Amino acid sequence: MKAQKSVHDFRSQLAKGDVAKFNGNKLPRAANMIKLRYDCELEKAAFAHAATCSNSNSDQGLSSDIKRNIQMVLQSTVSGITLLDTVRELRKTWWKQIRVQTQAIGFGLDTILQMAWATTSRLGCGVASCSGGFFVVCHYQPGGNVVNTQVYAPGDPCSNCPTGTYCVSPLCSAV
Template sequence: MGVLTRILLLVLSLVIGSGLADKKDGNETCQDERYAKYPNHVMCLKPRSCPGKDLKVVKYKSYDMLAVLHALNTFRSVIASGGTAVYRPATNMRQLTWDEELATLAQRLAEHCDREAKLNLTVDRFAVGHIIMTSKQLRISWGHLQPPHFMWLIKSLFVQAFDYSYLLKDIPRWVPTPNGDYLSQLIWAESHLVGCGYSLFMEGKTGVRMLVCLFGPKGNVVNSRVYEEGEPNCAVPSSYYEGLCTDQAANRAFQPIPCDNSSFATKYRVLCAPKDNYLRWISTGLPYLRTPCDESFWRKMFYATVAAVLITLLALVLGAFLIYYVKKNVFIV
C-alpha cells in the first residue's frame, strides 16, 4: 500500500471518527431509550442550552406551578359548565392532573429559549401538545429574577387564545387555523395531563419570560372533536371543578391550592378569592362571560311590573268613571 493511500485512509478514519464523536456528544443526554429513539427530541438537548441568549437562573416553588394548574382547570371549568354565552357546555371535558414527565420536558424546552424550535416532544404514552407564552420587557432588574408571579402570564395566555377565538362550528370537527390553536388545546376534552416549565432570558437588552405547558394526550387532532357538546355528563365528576370529569384516584390525590399559606395567598390573591373574583379578573379574555341570573331579583321585578300595570289600569278606570260622574251631574244641574 502506497504512502499516499495510507495518508488518505488515515484522514478518512479521522473524519469518520470525529463525526461519530460529534454524534455521541449530541446524544449524551439521550442515554434513556425513551427519548433516544425519537429524532430531534427535546430531551436530547443539553440542559440549559440557550444558544445566542443569556439564560437567567430563576427558581420557583412547587406551589407556583400548582397555581398554574388551578388556573388552567378553572378556565376549562368555565367553558365546560357553560360559563360563556358563546361556547356550549361540554359533556366530557376532563380535569387536568399534573404530570412530572411533561413538566421535565417543558422545563427543558423553556430553557432552550426558542419559541419557534421544531423539536420532538413525544413520550411513550402519547403524542404531546404544547402551548408557549412569552412576554418581553426592557431593562430586566434583579427584582425580576425573584420567584415569578405566573398569573399575568396566564391571563395573557387566555386573552391571546380568545383574540383568535376558535370557531364554534369547528368544535365537532377540529381543523387548524392560521392564527394559532391555543384555545382548542386549552379546552381539548381528552387532554387530562399537563406539565409546565418557565425561563427568563436576555435577547440583547430585552428580557423574555417564557411559560411552556405540555398537554397529554395531544389535542388539535384533525377531524376529531374538541369536546362533546351538551350538559356535563361525567361517570366521575370532579369534586373541585364544576363541569369537569375525572376518576376516583385523581379526586383522592387532588392537592388544593395552599391559600392558608400567607406567601401564596398574597402572591396569588385572585386564586384564593371567591370564584366570581377570578371570573371578573379573566373576563377580558372570555367572550361574553355569562352572568349568573338572580331568579329572586327577576321574580320581584316581574311582580312589581304586573302590579304597576294593574294599578295604572285601575287608575284609568277610576279616572274615566269620575269624569263620567262629574259630567253627568253637571248636565243634570
C-alpha cells in the same frame, strides 16, 4: 400547580357554557371535559424546552401524545410581576383568542384548542428567563388538535364522562 388551576378554571367555564365567542354568543357546554392533573414529568420537559429560549413548536423529542403551547413574554411587559402572574396573563391571552377566532383553525387558535381539548388529562408548564424576556411552555397529554375530531362533546356537563372517570361538576375526574 397554579398553572394547572388557571387552565382548569377556564375548562370549568367552558364545560358550564360560560365562554363567549366573538359574536357574544356562548359556546356550547361540554359533556366530557376532563379535570386536569398536574404532571411533574411534563413540567420538567416544559422547563427544558423553555430553557432553550426557542419558540420552535416542533414536537421533536416529545412523545407522540404530547402537545405544547409556547409564548415569549417581553421583559418590558413583566417587570415588577411574578412569573406566576406571567403564566396567568398568558392563559388569559390564549383564551381570549376564542372570542376572535372560533370559525376555523388558524394562526393562534391551536393554543386555545390545546387548553380546551376535552380528553387532555395532564398538564405541566415551565418558564425560563431568556434574553429580553421569558419563554413560557406548557405541555398537554394526551395532546389535542386532532384533525376531524371534536374538541369536546356538546351537552350537559358530565353527561358523557369517559370510562374510568366520575363527575366532579362540571368536570369529569379520573378515579
